[in-house]
Amino acid sequence: MPDGLDQFDLKILRQLQDDGRLTNNELSERIALSASQCSRRRSRLEAEGYIRGYQAMLDREKLGLDLLVVVAVTLATHNRDNARRFAQLVNDLPEVLEAYSLTGEMDYHLKVVVRGLSDLSRFVNEVLLPHDAVQHVKTSIVLTTLKQFGALPIG
Numbered sequence: 001m002p003d004g005l006d007q008f009d010l011k012i013l014r015q016l017q018d019d020g021r022l023t024n025n026e027l028s029e030r031i032a033l034s035a036s037q038c039s040r041r042r043s044r045l046e047a048e049g050y051i052r053g054y055q056a057m058l059d060r061e062k063l064g065l066d067l068l069v070v071v072a073v074t075l076a077t078h079n080r081d082n083a084r085r086f087a088q089l090v091n092d093l094p095e096v097l098e099a100y101s102l103t104g105e106m107d108y109h110l111k112v113v114v115r116g117l118s119d120l121s122r123f124v125n126e127v128l129l130p131h132d133a134v135q136h137v138k139t140s141i142v143l144t145t146l147k148q149f150g151a152l153p154i155g
Helices: 007-018 024-031 035-047 080-091 117-128
Strands: 067-075 096-101 108-114 134-141
Touching: 007 024, 007 035, 024 035, 067 080, 067 117, 080 096, 080 108, 108 117, 117 134
Parallel strands: none
Antiparallel strands: 067 108, 067 134, 096 108
């Protein structure tokens, strides 16, 4: 168990991962702690950074973002400045949902959403490949999602 957290804190975190819209009264009923205690604990968990924020989970396909793509990127040169420029590029691209710096054959894996193949082509050929930090790009279109991010395995 992480320092400073007890079983009630972990219960609150688990419940909020399942439904971030729970009121303190609803939390109270689920974990057998008063609503005021739930409120104080939730505020502390937020202030200490255990809870970074709340967001709605949107359906990308209903929003017309039909392609989910994993993009592997190799940098042109491996130095701090090149990595910084690439990180800035990635952070400015709304299509990039997640980005990871990796060990191994490729330098980065990006999780990208686009409307279709023409958007993917534009993204790769007009955004990624022309960037001076990028040497090689390899795309893989996701056919089926077996598991999406759910909840962190806590307690």
